[in-house]
Amino acid sequence: MYSMSDAEALLAGQADVALGTPGAWVQVAALDRASGELVGDYAVRVLADQPATAEVGVTLAPARQGSGLASEALGAIVSTLFGDHHMHRVFAEVDDRNTAVQNLLRRLGFRCEARHVEADWFKGEWTTTRVYAMLEREWRAARSLSESRG
Numbered sequence: 001m002y003s004m005s006d007a008e009a010l011l012a013g014q015a016d017v018a019l020g021t022p023g024a025w026v027q028v029a030a031l032d033r034a035s036g037e038l039v040g041d042y043a044v045r046v047l048a049d050q051p052a053t054a055e056v057g058v059t060l061a062p063a064r065q066g067s068g069l070a071s072e073a074l075g076a077i078v079s080t081l082f083g084d085h086h087m088h089r090v091f092a093e094v095d096d097r098n099t100a101v102q103n104l105l106r107r108l109g110f111r112c113e114a115r116h117v118e119a120d121w122f123k124g125e126w127t128t129t130r131v132y133a134m135l136e137r138e139w140r141a142a143r144s145l146s147e148s149r150g
Contacts, residue, residue, distance in 0.1 A: 020085040023048035030060060030073055039064040042077055052088035054081050058101060070104050078108060082139045091133035095122070105132040109142045 019026050023046070030040035040060035047053045056077060060070050081087045094101050096115065106112075110132035118126035 019044055019080065020046055020054075022046045028073075028077065030064075030069060032064070039069070042073055044077060044081070046085070046087070052086060054085070054087050054090045056081075056090055056092050058092075058104070065100055071107060074104065075108055078134070078139065082136045087136060089133055089135050090139075091131055093120075093129050093131050095120075096128035096130055102130060102132070108134070109138060110134045111138075 019028070025043050025045045028042040028044065029038055030042060031037065032039050040058065043055075043057040043059075045055045047055065056074065058070055058074055078090055081090050090110075091113070092101075092105055092110065094105070102112075111134070112130055113133050114131040116129045116131070118128055120127045120129050
């Protein structure tokens with residue numbers, strides 16, 4: 001369970017962190033457009049030890065999955081990372097069992113680069129992860145294609 005004090009500490013720690021700041025994770029809230037209710041978040045971290053490379057993640061309430069919100073919001077974040085922050089590569093590491101996020105990443109144009117068997121100790125167990133990534137040139141090519149279809 002995530003306590004209110006945990007949330008307050010997270011927000012306080014991000015007060016001076018801007019999207020694109022190397023090394024620091026930035027959490028972006030996912031809000032329901034109609035109600036303003038918090039329904040999830042998106043995480044972004046520009047790597048400090050690898051130039052122009054960012055990692056992204058997504059957490060969305062189960063009741064909100066499948067609504068298109070994740071595609072729209074994560075797509076906007078990826079576009080911002082490539083377009084405004086000039087990233088070369090954006091990637092995500094996903095629990096192998098989370099097929100919904102894998103499908104989301106593929107819809108956005110990410111490709112699976114790796115599968116790491118029992119490589120991550122998470123919530124008291126070894127989990128297998130997949131790494132999905134997209135290069136800036138792939139993002140630009142996909143945008144050009146969609147614009148030409150108009």
